[in-house]
Amino acid sequence: MxxxxxxxxxxxLIRSLLVAGITSHPMLLAPGLSILNFLSQPRGPLFNIERNPILHTILKSLLYNHFCAGENASEVKATIQNIKSMGFRGVILTYAKETSGKTSNERVLSNDESQSVDAEIMAWHQGVLQTVKMIGDGDFLALKLTGAGEAVTTALSLAKPLPKQMENALLDICDEAISRHVNVFLDAEQHHVQPGIDKVALYLMRRYNRGGVAVVFNTYQGYLKSTPRIILDHLHNAREEQFVIGIKLVRGAYMSTEPRHLIHDTKEETDISYDSIAEGLIQGQYANWTQDEAFSSPKLELFLATHNRPSTIKAQKLQNFRMHAQLPLIRIQYGQLLGMADEVSLTLLQLNKEDTSGKPFAATEVYKCLTWGTLNDCIFYLLRRANENKDAVTRTLAEYKALKREALRRMTNIFSS
Ligand SMILES: Cc1cc2nc3c(=O)[nH]c(=O)nc-3n(C[C@H](O)[C@H](O)[C@H](O)COP(=O)(O)OP(=O)(O)OC[C@H]3O[C@@H](n4cnc5c(N)ncnc54)[C@H](O)[C@@H]3O)c2cc1C
Structure with a gap:
């Protein structure tokens, strides 16, 4: 094999080797991060990444192309084609440009203003429509609701109804997604806006997840102590109101800014929480539900968005076990970010090629999550990815070693043939 x-x-392979070589080496990563930080601030023509063509070319060919999908529709489509030709089921696409995400009490509460056109919502709506038009059958569109600006963020943080313009924009986007056979993720964000996002997600799932499949998925963060209870509430909603619940499970990305007491005390506890939520959902025995209740549990689809190899392998093993035992199965899909955790994505893809000696096996559906936008739009996204690699040193180093072994294997093959 x-x-x-x-x-x-x-x-x-060559580009990944270069990037992993830098990000797995603290002596190289620290100055690299400082340079990226420096370039992310508005600068004069010499250090402006959009105006200095040499700087633009270097950053684009090394970093941007590794982590991002493209600056325009034709570049994005070429990247998607490339990903799918490797065996990935599809992509999750998101638009990098974000508005402020600040809150302001006066803006959302003013009735007059809710009648007028909000420029931030309009820009977000247009950007998302442009994004959905780049993808198709089986792909996902990822929506970050606070990206629609102040009025929306304020409504979400007060768990008030969204401005009518935003509600219409969401319905328009979901209709367009459905017409292209695209599914929709509502991304999870900070805890102060999350109850508002959950309300929007339930509203959309109720409306669109009626035909026996999940079109809209809500995101649940395994690092929050409250998540198992929230999932249980939403499962009850889905069962009572008879819609399919789409669950995208992540560990959570806002540890540095969230109140610490809301999050599990240790990484191990977050890992246990993540894996036990996934296991409970796969087995139809979530939380304290009895076996009887599990039989009438709602139809659900699970998307495991994680770079954690043990979590993905455990879930897929359980799925295989259930398939061999002819137990009821739910649909499970997996996703990792472009340019990150390729070892996890590619191992999952390879499971489809394993010799199972004639036994039935559960096929793995793996996705790469892509962000698109100009280099300038994506600079903060690139900074976050570089920082994340710094935090996951062991994984980055293991990835680098695996890439080196593969490069060596290919060179040996060339010289020996
Ligand atoms: C396709 C995709 C979509 C995503 N969408 C979202 C989204 O919508 N919203 C969102 O918030 N995140 C999202 N993320 C990011 C995700 O939440 C994680 O931050 C990231 O994937 C790293 O976690 P991991 O599961 O890959 O595994 P690991 O790298 O094994 O875990 C790292 C995570 O563990 C947790 N953790 C680390 N240290 C501690 C500690 N001391 N105590 C408690 N917990 C700790 C944190 O959540 C940290 O991010 C997404 C990730 C992917 C791949």
Missing amino acids: LPPHSLLPSRM
Whole structure:
């Protein structure tokens, strides 16, 4: 059996090797991060990434192309084609440009203003429509609701109804997604806006997840102590109101800014919470539900968005076990960010090629999550990815070693043939 990285085209392998070489080396990563930080601030023509063509080319060919999908529709479509040709089921696409996300009490509460056109919502709506038009059958569109600006963020943080313009924009986007056979993720954000996002997600799931499949998925953060209870509430809603519940499970990305007491005390506790939520959902025995209740549990689809290899392998093993035992199955899909955790994505893809000696096996559906936008739009996204690699040193180093082994294997093959 060939190693998972054998699935990478040579160009991607070389670029990944370069990026992993820098990000797995603290002596190289620290100055790299400082340079990126410096370039992310508005600068004169010499250090402006959009105006200095040499700087633009270097950043684009090394960092941007590794982590981002493209600056326009034709670049994005080429990246998607490339990803799908490697065996991925599809992509999750998101638009990098974000508005302030600040809150302001006066703005959302003013009736007059709710009648007028909000420029931030309009810009977000247009950006998202442009995004959904770049994807198709089986892909996902990821929506970050606070990206629609102050009025929306304030409504979400007060768990008030969204401005009518935003509600219409969401319905328009979901209709367009459905017409293209695209599914929709509502991303999870900070805890102060999350109850508002949950309300919007339930409203959309109730409306669109009626035909026996999940079109809209809500995101649940395993690091929050409150998540198992919230999932249980939403499962009850889905069962009572007879809609399919789409659950995207993540660990959570806002640890540095959230009140610490809301989050599990240790990484191990977050890991246990994440895995036990996934296991409970796969087995139809969530929380304290009895086996009887599990039989009437709502139809659900699970999307495991994680770079954690043990979590993905455990879920897929359980799915395989249930398939062999002819137990009821739910649909499980997996996703990782472009340019990150390729070892996890490619190992999952390879499970589809394993020799199972004639036994039935549960096929894995794996996605890469892509962000698109100009280099300038994506600079903060790139900074976050570089920082995340710094925090996941062990994984980055393991990825670098695996890439080196694969490069060596290919060179040996060339010289020995
Ligand atoms: C496709 C995709 C979509 C995503 N969408 C979202 C989204 O909508 N909203 C969102 O919030 N995040 C999202 N994320 C990010 C995700 O929440 C994680 O931050 C990131 O994936 C790292 O976690 P991991 O599961 O990959 O595994 P790991 O790298 O094994 O876990 C790291 C995570 O563990 C948790 N953790 C770390 N240290 C501690 C500690 N001391 N105590 C308690 N917990 C700790 C944190 O959540 C940290 O991010 C997404 C990730 C992917 C791949």
